Amino acid sequence: MMNKDNSIKFLQGNEACALGGITAGARFFAGYPISPASEIAELSSLLLPQRGGIYLQMEDEIASIAAVIGASLGGMKAFTATSGPGLSLMQENIGFAVMAEAPCVIINVQRFGPSTGVATRPGQADVMTTRWGTHGDHGIIVLAPTSVQECYDLTIEAFNLAESLRTPVILLTDATLAHLREKIVTRTDKELSIISRQKPDQVTEDYQPYRPGPDGVPVLPDFGDQNILRVTGLIHDHDGYSTPKPQTAGDLVHRLQQKIEGATSLMPAPRYFGSNDPEILIISFGISARSAREAVNRANDQGIKARLMQLPTIWPFPEEAVRYACYGASAVLVAEMNSGQICREVRACGIQREKVVGVNRADTAVITPGEILKAIKKTWFRWGFHPI
Amino acid sequence: MSIDYSVYLAKERLPHLWCPGCGHGIILKNMLISMAEMEIPREKALLACGIGCSGRAGDYVNIHRFQGTHGRTLAYVTGIKMAHPELKIFCFMGDGDCSAIGIGHLIHAARRNVDVTAIVPNNLNYGMTGGQFSPLTPGESLTSTSRSGKAEPDMDLCRLAAEAGANYVARTTIYHVVEMKKRFIEATNNKGFSLVEVITPCPTYYGRYNQLGNAHKMIEWIKDKTVPLHKYEEMSVKNQEQHFWRGKLVEKHKPDLYTRYWQHERGMDHRA
Amino acid sequence: MPETCKIMLExxxxxxxxxxxxxxxxxxxxxxxxxxxxxxxxxxxxGGFSSAEVIISTQEIVFPLVDQPNTVIALTSQSYERNKGLPEKGGLLLYNTVNCRSSQTGIAGCSTISTRALGFPFSLEAQNAGNPKGITLLAIGTLLALTDIVKAGYFEEALRDNFSPSIAEANLDCFWQGLTLGRKAQKPCC
Structure with missing residues (x-):
């Protein structure tokens, strides 16, 4: 007990995710045990039944995401948690959730990969898997916390986005954040702004569940409501019946992308730390951003004008903000625990290739502030800035 | 006073896409009639389909309808049923969908005793993709991927479901149409996991590859190959391989998943 | 204590x-x-390797992992070997004399070279307390007696929150035993 109302807690990242989900209104969790994500299932199995919710342990990750989608369409806020191998198994159904517009949250605790990799050690190499893992053109939202507090806050944010845009949202954490314990401040659902999906306001015989609203998001009834819901992964019309018509197919796939790309103002914006007038911009996310922030502090102390841009929203990639931040800097370092997945995306924003330098580590260890500082200094001197 | 089954039907969506002589329409119609006889309100019924020919059944109904990814129907409905226990859920899964890609979910849905009615129209092959053999295709059958006869043995899906813990398991055929409806009603009224397999003709592929003649002849063929369960059990193994059994395999009344879950969790509350 | 204490328990x-x-x-x-x-x-x-990192600070903790520890509790010889240079860099090393053979230690650990490397028979003490699994809590007791990182009362309270009452008592015994051990030793120069 840390304080009177117990709002201050000392928790692991995984525990904060479970608590955040339940605070956001999740009443259904289905999952399959996997390191380093299992604590999310464990805490959910304890807390959900006490709140009238359901915890199911399924036969694999495919069944887990399927049950989550089913519960979501039945009207419950639902989530699952997994790591790389499980995420790979879930991919087909993530695409289905996009198509069916079934709101749900998938917490992917990144471990070192590919394949079984090292189950208890972190990596950040699922950036592209979360974006393009499922087949076909589609929009997707991926958020990445850097602290235990953000594990809590961004899980709530993930549910709010999933519910308002009727789409799956992936929370991208990692093995280190998952088991890191930090002090956090929790809130009750009344203190927070919790968003729940819109429901049809009238019952009609020929209700069209998939007729999009002005924001491109349809107002679906739940299974069991008076308005009939028809769901299919096939291309479907506003009634929810399947059709192969090119016009319908084109409109639907365009809308599924546009409702996400057009809603970036709802998503957490980049955060900045360090020099306001930077020569060197460091872009990072997740646990790497903690190292980068420490490195930027040390660099600033040494008179190097460096600034950190931390990306809480990875997908849709905050292109405009990145372009703007890079514009003012002479050099851009991208610090990440993979071989350059975000770096590639930064370059794709139209930043000069030679201006963007990757600071990568992909060996199961967390990239250190020292490594990033070294890269900052190397760039600082190479670009001919005044040595201190 | 039963409801007119046509209230469940999306008449404007007809004609359906199934081939002439296909049995899927007959099975769907019998499912809707059994629903009408049980007077299930339209908004409390859900048809959950797999992928393949039978998966298109959802396009012809006007009740809640769900079609997910191939083979996963029973995993989705586990979630739907736990979120919405008062829904009457009917699953429509072909032999390939349920016995190959979805077999794991069948075993676990039966083990958990999820309160749904699983109907498996077994047309002895993958129709939608061009007549390849499925796990339920009888050994030695000719199909588009077994031109010299299927080398693998087939399996008994009903016995597997029963062994896994289903409350109700039965098998019938398209020929035994009165019995089919009766089985659907028994299965639905049994709270818990129920499975009814219906052997049905695919004249376009299975029938053509195996020279079984037109739809009419194929139904005759199914009738002749099918014997009541007790007779089947008296047959030699070799003779059994040439026949399908029909009848009721299991009828139990164990509590379903939802009931057990809350009995257990409330018990925990009580202890706490 | 320094502004930020970066502790490794190994x-x-x-x-x-x-x-x-x-x-x-x-x-x-x-x-x-x-x-x-x-x-x-x-x-x-x-069995096998196990370590815990704890950062305690009066300031916001920007990087939450220990890149360079300034305080180490080494319960195994491998850990001792890895960290024996720490005192020369100004860090504090508490080690288990039962496993870690050091040529530098006197009784109750006060080293001849530096008072910042202290050896204690943590394993034996935990065994004597009838609770060999309480060894880490015992060593932390010693650490808290030698430094003012956290007040012992807060540790006792946190310990009680983590165990059922009967097990908490046995573990508190270990912790108190560690405190006593530390109080008897010469306080390292901080």
Missing amino acids: GSGGQGIGLGGKILAEAAVANGLNAAQSQSYGAQAR
């Missing part, structure tokens, strides 16, 4: 390293400080 699986680190960090938070704790371990639940 031992083997089953010694309660992770839980000890968690309790220490919880005590620090209850004490009004900032704390971050993490742990790493191999695939074995018992």
Whole structure:
């Protein structure tokens, strides 16, 4: 007990995710045990039944995401948690959730990969898997916390986005954040702004569940409501019946992308730390951003004008903000625990290739502030800035 | 006073896409009639389909309808049923969908005793993709991927479901149409996991590859190959391989998943 | 204590390293400080390498992992070997004399070279207390007696929160035993 109302807690990242989900209104969790994500299932199995919710342990990750989608369409806020191998198994159904517009949250605790990799050690190499893992053109939202507090806050944010845009949202954490314990401040659902999906306001015989609203998001009834819901992964019309018509197919796939790309103002914006007038911009996310922030502090102390841009929203990639931040800097370092997945995306924003330098580590260890500082200094001197 | 089954039907969506002589329409119609006889309100019924020919059944109904990814129907409905226990859920899964890609979910849905009615129209092959053999295709059958006869043995899906813990398991055929409806009603009224397999003709592929003649002849063929369960059990193994059994395999009344879950969790509350 | 204490607890699986680190960090938070704790371990639940990192600071903790520790509790010889140079860099090293052979230690650990490397027979003391698994809590007791990182009262409270009452008593005995051990030793120059 840390304080009177117990709002201050000392928790692991995984525990904060479970608590955040339940605070956001999740009443259904289905999952399959996997390191380093299992604590999310464990805490959910304890807390959900006490709140009238359901915890199911399924036969694999495919069944887990399927049950989550089913519960979501039945009207419950639902989530699952997994790591790389499980995420790979879930991919087909993530695409289905996009198509069916079934709101749900998938917490992917990144471990070192590919394949079984090292189950208890972190990596950040699922950036592209979360974006393009499922087949076909589609929009997707991926958020990445850097602290235990953000594990809590961004899980709530993930549910709010999933519910308002009727789409799956992936929370991208990692093995280190998952088991890191930090002090956090929790809130009750009344203190927070919790968003729940819109429901049809009238019952009609020929209700069209998939007729999009002005924001491109349809107002679906739940299974069991008076308005009939028809769901299919096939291309479907506003009634929810399947059709192969090119016009319908084109409109639907365009809308599924546009409702996400057009809603970036709802998503957490980049955060900045360090020099306001930077020569060197460091872009990072997740646990790497903690190292980068420490490195930027040390660099600033040494008179190097460096600034950190931390990306809480990875997908849709905050292109405009990145372009703007890079514009003012002479050099851009991208610090990440993979071989350059975000770096590639930064370059794709139209930043000069030679201006963007990757600071990568992909060996199961967390990239250190020292490594990033070294890269900052190397760039600082190479670009001919005044040595201190 | 039963409801007119046509209230469940999306008449404007007809004609359906199934081939002439296909049995899927007959099975769907019998499912809707059994629903009408049980007077299930339209908004409390859900048809959950797999992928393949039978998966298109959802396009012809006007009740809640769900079609997910191939083979996963029973995993989705586990979630739907736990979120919405008062829904009457009917699953429509072909032999390939349920016995190959979805077999794991069948075993676990039966083990958990999820309160749904699983109907498996077994047309002895993958129709939608061009007549390849499925796990339920009888050994030695000719199909588009077994031109010299299927080398693998087939399996008994009903016995597997029963062994896994289903409350109700039965098998019938398209020929035994009165019995089919009766089985659907028994299965639905049994709270818990129920499975009814219906052997049905695919004249376009299975029938053509195996020279079984037109739809009419194929139904005759199914009738002749099918014997009541007790007779089947008296047959030699070799003779059994040439026949399908029909009848009721299991009828139990164990509590379903939802009931057990809350009995257990409330018990925990009580202890706490 | 320095503004930021970066503590490594190193031992083997089953010694309660992770839980000890968690309790220490919880005590620090209850004490009004900032704390971050993490742990790493191999695939074995018992035996094998185990370590916990605890950062305790009066300031915001920007990087939550220990890159350079300034305080180490070494319960195994491997850990001692890895960290024996620490005192020369100004750090504090407490080690288990039962496993870690050092040529530098006197009784109750006060080293001849530096008072910042102290050896204590943690294993024996835990065994004598009838609770060999309480070794980490015992060593933390010694650490808290020698430094003012966290007040012992907060640690006791955090410890009670982590165990059922009967088990808490046995573990508190270990912790108190460690405190006594530390109080008897010469306080290192901080």
